[in-house]
Amino acid sequence: QKEVEQNSGPLSVPEGAIASLNCTYSDRVSQSFFWYRQYSGKSPELIMSIYSNGDKEDGRFTAQLNKASQYVSLLIRDSQPSDSATYLCAPRNRDDKIIFGKGTRLHILP
Amino acid sequence: SAVISQKPSRDICQRGTSLTIQCQVDSQVTMMFWYRQQPGQSLTLIATANQGSEATYESGFVIDKFPISRPNLTFSTLTVSNMSPEDSSIYLCSVQTRASYNEQFFGPGTRLTVL
Numbered sequence: 001q002k003e004v005e006q007n008s009g010p011l012s013v014p015e016g017a018i019a020s021l022n023c024t025y026s027d028r029v030s031q032s033f034f035w036y037r038q039y040s041g042k043s044p045e046l047i048m049s050i051y052s053n054g055d056k057e058d059g060r061f062t063a064q065l066n067k068a069s070q071y072v073s074l075l076i077r078d079s080q081p082s083d084s085a086t087y088l089c090a091p092r093n094r095d096d097k098i099i100f101g102k103g104t105r106l107h108i109l110p
Numbered sequence: 111s112a113v114i115s116q117k118p119s120r121d122i123c124q125r126g127t128s129l130t131i132q133c134q135v136d137s138q139v140t141m142m143f144w145y146r147q148q149p150g151q152s153l154t155l156i157a158t159a160n161q162g163s164e165a166t167y168e169s170g171f172v173i174d175k176f177p178i179s180r181p182n183l184t185f186s187t188l189t190v191s192n193m194s195p196e197d198s199s200i201y202l203c204s205v206q207t208r209a210s211y212n213e214q215f216f217g218p219g220t221r222l223t224v225l
Contacts, residue, residue: 043216043217049213098155101152
């Protein structure tokens with residue numbers, strides 16, 4: 001089983017709609033979870049962190065965490081063309097290392 | 111978050127040569143890491159750079175191939191030794207700071223092409 005699983009996409013979402021990005025992880029001990037955005041040719045940029053079960057909102061972004069299901073998601077409301085990027089799910093594992101998924105490519109359709 | 115710079119931003123190298131990549135941070139950091147991102151792939155941790163001591167390498171990475179230095183709290187280097195085309199990749203420096211506690215931030219990366 002892969003440590004972090006994400007749908008590679010591309011996920012196409014109309015402008016103004018909600019984009020939903022999902023991630024599952026294998027290490028039950030993980031307590032910290034991060035979402036990074038990576039534009040083509042650029043380095044990853046941290047956009048959200050979440051540590052507790054439930055929802056965490058920051059502007060148009062909402063991270064959702066369910067530790068029992070080992071599931072974390074990122075919602076992007078009012079999607080903009082500038083949101084088109086690859087989104088990397090990154091839990092911190094039992095060795096205190098941040099492990100990255102392969103990412104989901106998101107394409108916002110104008 | 112900290113401001114992280116890397117040099118060079120890109121390079122094209124010949125097989126068998128070595129390249130040293132520098133990472134400079136504008137503030138003291140608690141942890142520094144080196145990652146590799148091969149084309150179309152996600153990030154793979156190479157090693158944790160430890161100040162004043164040998165780096166801690168992940169499985170599949172060895173010191174002879176990727177020697178790392180960290181002489182102080184704000185600077186680290188990664189050398190890619192005896193390069194082959196398979197080493198063509200983006201190499202990224204990443205840091206944790208006292209202020210960021212649990213979060214990690216990335217430098218702009220070094221794009222390496224080995225011919």
